[in-house]
Amino acid sequence: MIEFVLPPAFAMIIGALLIGVARPALRPLIALATPLVTLYFIWQVGDGIQQTATFLGYEVQLVEGSDVRRLFATIFAIMAFGGVLFAFRQSKWWELTAALLYAAGAIGVSFAGDLLVMFLFWEFMALFSTVVVWCGGTDAARAAGIRYAIVHLFGGIILKIGIEGMMVHTGSIEITALTLNSLDAWLIFIGVLINAAAPPISAWLADAYPESTPMGGVFLSAFTTKTAVLALWLLFPGQPLLIWIGLYMIFYGIIYALLENDMRRILSYSIVNQVGFMVTAIGIGTELALNGAAAHAFTHIIYKALLFMSAGAVLYQTGKRKCSELGGLFRTMPLTTICGTIGALAISAFPFTSGFVSKSMISSAAANDHLTLIWFALIAASAGVFLHAGIKFPWLVFFQKDSGLRPPDPPWNMRIAMILFAIGCIALGVFPGLLYGLLPYPVEYVPYTADHVLTQLQLLLFAGLAFFVLLPLMKRTDTLSLDWDWLWRRALPALIGAIDGRARAARLAFNAVAMKLGSNWIRFIRHKPGMYFSSRSPMGHTALWMAVLLGAVTLLAMVQGGS
Amino acid sequence: MSQLPSDHDHWLVRPATIRKLWWIFGTILALTVAAQLFVPVHGYFGVDEWIGFNAGYGFLTCVAMVVFAKLLGFVLKRPAGYYKVPSRLSPNISDDINDDQT
Numbered sequence: 114m115i116e117f118v119l120p121p122a123f124a125m126i127i128g129a130l131l132i133g134v135a136r137p138a139l140r141p142l143i144a145l146a147t148p149l150v151t152l153y154f155i156w157q158v159g160d161g162i163q164q165t166a167t168f169l170g171y172e173v174q175l176v177e178g179s180d181v182r183r184l185f186a187t188i189f190a191i192m193a194f195g196g197v198l199f200a201f202r203q204s205k206w207w208e209l210t211a212a213l214l215y216a217a218g219a220i221g222v223s224f225a226g227d228l229l230v231m232f233l234f235w236e237f238m239a240l241f242s243t244v245v246v247w248c249g250g251t252d253a254a255r256a257a258g259i260r261y262a263i264v265h266l267f268g269g270i271i272l273k274i275g276i277e278g279m280m281v282h283t284g285s286i287e288i289t290a291l292t293l294n295s296l297d298a299w300l301i302f303i304g305v306l307i308n309a310a311a312p313p314i315s316a317w318l319a320d321a322y323p324e325s326t327p328m329g330g331v332f333l334s335a336f337t338t339k340t341a342v343l344a345l346w347l348l349f350p351g352q353p354l355l356i357w358i359g360l361y362m363i364f365y366g367i368i369y370a371l372l373e374n375d376m377r378r379i380l381s382y383s384i385v386n387q388v389g390f391m392v393t394a395i396g397i398g399t400e401l402a403l404n405g406a407a408a409h410a411f412t413h414i415i416y417k418a419l420l421f422m423s424a425g426a427v428l429y430q431t432g433k434r435k436c437s438e439l440g441g442l443f444r445t446m447p448l449t450t451i452c453g454t455i456g457a458l459a460i461s462a463f464p465f466t467s468g469f470v471s472k473s474m475i476s477s478a479a480a481n482d483h484l485t486l487i488w489f490a491l492i493a494a495s496a497g498v499f500l501h502a503g504i505k506f507p508w509l510v511f512f513q514k515d516s517g518l519r520p521p522d523p524p525w526n527m528r529i530a531m532i533l534f535a536i537g538c539i540a541l542g543v544f545p546g547l548l549y550g551l552l553p554y555p556v557e558y559v560p561y562t563a564d565h566v567l568t569q570l571q572l573l574l575f576a577g578l579a580f581f582v583l584l585p586l587m588k589r590t591d592t593l594s595l596d597w598d599w600l601w602r603r604a605l606p607a608l609i610g611a612i613d614g615r616a617r618a619a620r621l622a623f624n625a626v627a628m629k630l631g632s633n634w635i636r637f638i639r640h641k642p643g644m645y646f647s648s649r650s651p652m653g654h655t656a657l658w659m660a661v662l663l664g665a666v667t668l669l670a671m672v673q674g675g676s
Numbered sequence: 677m678s679q680l681p682s683d684h685d686h687w688l689v690r691p692a693t694i695r696k697l698w699w700i701f702g703t704i705l706a707l708t709v710a711a712q713l714f715v716p717v718h719g720y721f722g723v724d725e726w727i728g729f730n731a732g733y734g735f736l737t738c739v740a741m742v743v744f745a746k747l748l749g750f751v752l753k754r755p756a757g758y759y760k761v762p763s764r765l766s767p768n769i770s771d772d773i774n775d776d777q778t
Contacts, residue, residue, distance in 0.1 A: 364741075368741065368744065371742060371745040444686050480720035480721075481720075485721055488721070493733070493734075496733075496734040497737065497738065497741050500738050500742070512689075515689070563715045564716065564717040567708060567711055567715050568724070568729075568730040569730075570708050571708045571709060571712075571728070571730035571731040572730040572731070572733070572734035573734065574701075574704060574708060574731075574734075575705065575730070575732070575734040575735040575738075576734045576737075577701075578701075578705060578735060579734070579735045579738035579739050579742065582739075583738075583739065583742045586742055586743070586746050590753065591755070591756050592749075592754060593753070593755075593758055593759070594752045594753055594754075595752040595753075596752075602759055603759070603761075606761075
């Protein structure tokens with residue numbers, strides 16, 4: 114019996130390409146239908162290896178299903194639908210195509226049965242996410258897109274070398290849990306972590322995402338880092354190093370977001386922060402922690418997309434992106450304010466929002482494993498999330514001082530997308546069973562106990578108090594904050610410039626000496642060559658060259674005779 | 677476009693409303709701590725069962741993070757155009773000839 118199942122990623126690629134060739138009137142329809150059709154194919158994928166193909170002489174596993182893979186692919190497809198709904202009337206068609214191809218890459222990685230397929234879709238994502246950044250259309254977007262592409266192609270090469278090494282040394286490129294006992298595994302680890310925005314290569318995220326269009330940012334917020342989370346989930350569960358990398362990301366995100374002025378850059382830093390929670394959970398590696406990481410990826414994609422939508426709506430309506438130029442928008446953008454605030458509450462894990470039911474799984478996993486220090490760090494980080502994303506973003510954009518801007522709420526399709534995702538944030542928070550049913554391990558975790566709700570409220574509300582008390586310390590400045598990318602954006606060019614400058618000086622000095630010597634020699638040849646043979650120049654010339662020829666013939670004869 | 681006088685502004689930003697909001701916020705804060713008298717907290721490590729532990733811990737860690745960010749800002753903050761610098765590579769080699777002639 115042959116059962117033909119279209120790989121979900123291919124369904125999305127076909128849809129994305131159809132947008133380009135279809136009549137303009139049909140494009141929105143195709144763009145909206147593609148993620149839904151893809152979602153249907155995602156749910157048709159059963160457990161285990163479903164489809165193989167031959168690629169460059171290798172038998173590759175194109176589609177492999179499991180609970181966690183379906184979970185990630187599902188949220189990627191939902192995200193693609195929400196993004197298209199937010200964007201389809203405002204974006205150019207090629208931005209929608211690029212965004213859907215980018216999403217297709219993410220879905221392809223989700224179902225990749227071996228490292229080779231994973232790598233192919235990995236690069237596919239890098240390619241089309243760069244196009245989405247470029248769709249920003251400004252010089253800054255072009256430059257940021259190039260930097261973004263360089264980082265991801267560099268990460269891709271590291272990943273590829275690791276995979277090839279694995280293929281040569283073990284003969285297997287199965288996606289199974291690896292241990293960091295060989296260079297190959299380390300290279301795969303590093304390659305995946307670069308896409309997760311792990312230190313020190315994390316600056317690409319906050320560099321590139323805010324340069325996209327108001328719509329493009331919504332797509333960018335979802336796929337790259339979360340596919341990296343899935344890859345870590347499948348390849349390195351329980352790797353203790355990930356705990357510390359994750360904690361660094363968590364606090365890096367908070368601190369840099371506190372220093373930032375650009376509203377979408379604040380949200381970008383908070384992506385790193387949230388992915389840090391997932392990476393930490395994968396490092397803890399118990400069933401509860403791994404469930405927590407998968408659940409948090411699911412809820413995070415929804416509320417972070419919602420936050421990027423509300424910021425995108427503000428940017429679309431005002432053309433302004435700096436918090437110092439915004440404020441007071443709640444008067445004329447009530448819906449955007451409410452939806453943005455719901456997203457902000459969800460990211461802060463407020464009770465009855467989606468973040469609460471996923472993030473508390475991670476901190477409970479740390480507590481159950483008696484990881485005292487890590488638990489205290491995670492709790493502090495939860496307060497810090499409320500500080501930098503939960504209050505800072507909505508406060509500075511929608512409230513604070515009156516900027517005098519009076520833009521209306523965005524067009525209807527943007528409003529509907531925001532409302533749907535806001536409902537998603539609350540529905541998952543109120544009915545956690547919806548999410549828990551999709552998780553890879555059975556869930557015994559009960560998020561809503563009186564004391565848990567109470568302690569979480571205490572934590573968050575007093576974090577809020579700290580925000581308002583310390584508001585004078587957080588004066589907005591029109592600055593950027595140095596990151597590790599200083600090394601390759603300033604130090605490396607300066608070093609190369611210095612070397613190049615020295616080399617140029619040396620070249621000029623050499624030229625000067627050579628010209629001087631050369632011109633002396635030419636002067637000698639032209640004016641005084643024959644003075645040893647004749648007083649008349651032509652005669653002297655002839656005699657000189659005769660002597661030279663004679664010498665050469667003699668030399669050749671001697672060489673010949675010697676052999 | 678001139679700014680409206682404050683009493684004509686949105687009710688939410690009038691000083692009287694803000695004073696009220698601070699009172700309400702303060703009351704809620706006090707209530708969340710007081711409620712711990714009636715809802716026993718099952719902690720993991722002992723300290724987290726203390727009354728008001730999360731309140732104090734949340735507040736103090738946030739102060740620490742803001743102060744740390746502020747201090748780090750003195751070191752890391754740069755003007756927004758910091759990375760917009762011209763290339764430091766030397767001009768084309770063809771320029772060298774011009775240099776020689778001068």
